[in-house]
Amino acid sequence: MTPPANAPESIDRLYRSEYGRLLAGLVRLVRDLQVAEDLLQEAFAAALEQWHAGVPENAAGWIYATARHKAIDRVRRRVVESGHGASLADLEADRNDAPAAEDPLRLFFTCCHPALAADAQVALTLRTLGGLSTEEIARAFLVSQATMAQRLVRAKTKIRDAGIPYEVPSADALEERVAGVMATIYLVFNEGYSATFGDAVVRRELCADAIRLGRLLTELLPALVEPRGLLALMLLHDSRRDTRQDALGGLVRLEDQDRSRWDRAQIAEGAALVEQALRAGPPGPYGLQAAIAALHAQAPLAAATDWPQIAALYGLLLQAQPTPVVELNRAVAVAMAEGPERGLWLIDALDARGDLAQYHWVSAARAELLTRLGRDAEAVVAYERALALATNDAERRFLADRLQRLRSPEKQASGK
Amino acid sequence: MQYLLLIYREEAAAERATKGDQEAMHNEYGAFTQAIIKSGHFKAGDALQPIRTATTVRVRGGKALTTDGPFAETKEQLAGYYLVEAKNLDEAIGIAARIPNARDGSIEVRPIMVMARPA
Numbered sequence A: 001m002t003p004p005a006n007a008p009e010s011i012d013r014l015y016r017s018e019y020g021r022l023l024a025g026l027v028r029l030v031r032d033l034q035v036a037e038d039l040l041q042e043a044f045a046a047a048l049e050q051w052h053a054g055v056p057e058n059a060a061g062w063i064y065a066t067a068r069h070k071a072i073d074r075v076r077r078r079v080v081e082s083g084h085g086a087s088l089a090d091l092e093a094d095r096n097d098a099p100a101a102e103d104p105l106r107l108f109f110t111c112c113h114p115a116l117a118a119d120a121q122v123a124l125t126l127r128t129l130g131g132l133s134t135e136e137i138a139r140a141f142l143v144s145q146a147t148m149a150q151r152l153v154r155a156k157t158k159i160r161d162a163g164i165p166y167e168v169p170s171a172d173a174l175e176e177r178v179a180g181v182m183a184t185i186y187l188v189f190n191e192g193y194s195a196t197f198g199d200a201v202v203r204r205e206l207c208a209d210a211i212r213l214g215r216l217l218t219e220l221l222p223a224l225v226e227p228r229g230l231l232a233l234m235l236l237h238d239s240r241r242d243t244r245q246d247a248l249g250g251l252v253r254l255e256d257q258d259r260s261r262w263d264r265a266q267i268a269e270g271a272a273l274v275e276q277a278l279r280a281g282p283p284g285p286y287g288l289q290a291a292i293a294a295l296h297a298q299a300p301l302a303a304a305t306d307w308p309q310i311a312a313l314y315g316l317l318l319q320a321q322p323t324p325v326v327e328l329n330r331a332v333a334v335a336m337a338e339g340p341e342r343g344l345w346l347i348d349a350l351d352a353r354g355d356l357a358q359y360h361w362v363s364a365a366r367a368e369l370l371t372r373l374g375r376d377a378e379a380v381v382a383y384e385r386a387l388a389l390a391t392n393d394a395e396r397r398f399l400a401d402r403l404q405r406l407r408s409p410e411k412q413a414s415g416k
Numbered sequence B: 001m002q003y004l005l006l007i008y009r010e011e012a013a014a015e016r017a018t019k020g021d022q023e024a025m026h027n028e029y030g031a032f033t034q035a036i037i038k039s040g041h042f043k044a045g046d047a048l049q050p051i052r053t054a055t056t057v058r059v060r061g062g063k064a065l066t067t068d069g070p071f072a073e074t075k076e077q078l079a080g081y082y083l084v085e086a087k088n089l090d091e092a093i094g095i096a097a098r099i100p101n102a103r104d105g106s107i108e109v110r111p112i113m114v115m116a117r118p119a
Helices: A009-030 A033-050 A059-077 A090-095 A103-111 A116-127 A134-140 A145-162 A173-192 A200-221 A226-238 A264-280 A286-298 A306-319 A324-338 A339-355 A361-371 A376-389 A393-407 A408-415 B010-016 B020-037 B089-097
Strands: B002-009 B042-047 B057-059 B063-068 B077-085 B106-111
Touching: A009 A033, A009 A059, A009 A090, A009 A116, A009 A376, A033 A059, A033 A145, A059 A090, A059 B077, A103 A116, A103 A173, A103 A200, A116 A134, A116 A145, A134 A145, A134 A200, A145 A361, A145 B106, A173 A200, A173 A226, A200 A226, A226 A264, A226 A286, A264 A286, A286 A306, A306 A324, A324 A339, A339 A361, A339 A376, A361 A393, A376 A393, B002 B010, B002 B089, B010 B077, B020 B042, B020 B077, B077 B089, B089 B106
Parallel strands: none
Antiparallel strands: B002 B077, B002 B106, B042 B077, B057 B063
16 A cells, blocks of 8 residues: 555655554554554545645544544444454544554554564564555565565464454563564664665665664653664664765775765764663663664774774673674674784684684685785685675675785785 | 464473473473463363374275374474463463473464354
């Protein structure tokens, strides 16, 4: 569903900004996601017909009230099956004609329920709270519209038939479930941020959608620290998006990026959120990653980066999230803070365990440190191994370029 | 809503268990069953005889074909079930997580299909 074709700008804007909240309120009323979507779509269509004379003062309230009356109609005509739908009394009693403050949060927990597959969670969250059309989501994830429509229908059917609740989980389960919601939002962001294929505009919008969802989550859960860490992390990463690739689509390393083109307003907002998060208590994995990203973003020059602090933050992150990838990042930070030998020692220890045998960045990081130590022959072998493992085109071009430089006669001549 | 909680576990591992372990497991199931009867969630529940007692029947072309054993070989086998009444999936998952074999096997949570009654 999309805003009705040829919708006046006012309706289009309303759709973008209010769709998720209105839908969340209607789901509470009718207890069925599909029914709520249909009602909302009908209400927007009615607005298109009736707002020729002018947009009502409380436009969102008008839409909500119209959808609610359509729901009452349906129950009266028994279109909504009893058992799934709401009672007539409930529908008629709700005269506020506005969603409750907690409604979007409930919908977040429904869409990001662990009983749904990760790709279904992502699609549903974008479709409902994000207000994206099926076509837009399909385009962003490079699948056909039919495939995406089927994925959404399956997820909605499971929510209905398996009895996935529409409520905020109990206190003992809350932390884990919020982690699930954050993981889904970050998945949306990474889909837009990490992929180097696909339409750049679509990918940029996906990042913006993830940031919008992250912002909504921080508003809904003001007492929790980690959602702020997540929002900060996304804002800080996104502030650099224009400088991460050169004109030919090649990767540009952080140290080589044009810092004057980083988005200062986003960095300021992200850094402020990091500070709030750090002050509010022990940071979680998102808060720590955001703190690291903030240190990078705030360094006026690559050479002025506070590497000892970053290495220490990676040490904390490794405790919170003991994964080989974090370990590798920490080793690189330690190499910058304490010298390449120390970093190389950590990477070799990691490599020896074989956890990341197929991960090309281990070899790439080794190669980089070996180059800095002047051990060119070993560096060439390491780059070759990284190149053999890498699959992403931009990354392959980057590695091939490093290898080429190392092998070039000028380099060898100057090295002698 | 009603949910069928299907208990899967490695039969071989269960058969290797010592007498003492088997008894402890038996007692745990007894306590769990009593708890969900008391809380009003219990509708039915049984343990099943081992897979070697299973028979599979298929009717093809009007002819019944009977074979020994289960339809498919799997690592974990169906060992028992509970039928429970729960408010929603979260409550059903909460109950399933308390089944003793959730710790070494796995529990499949399946909603019961509600059939429309003929008018």
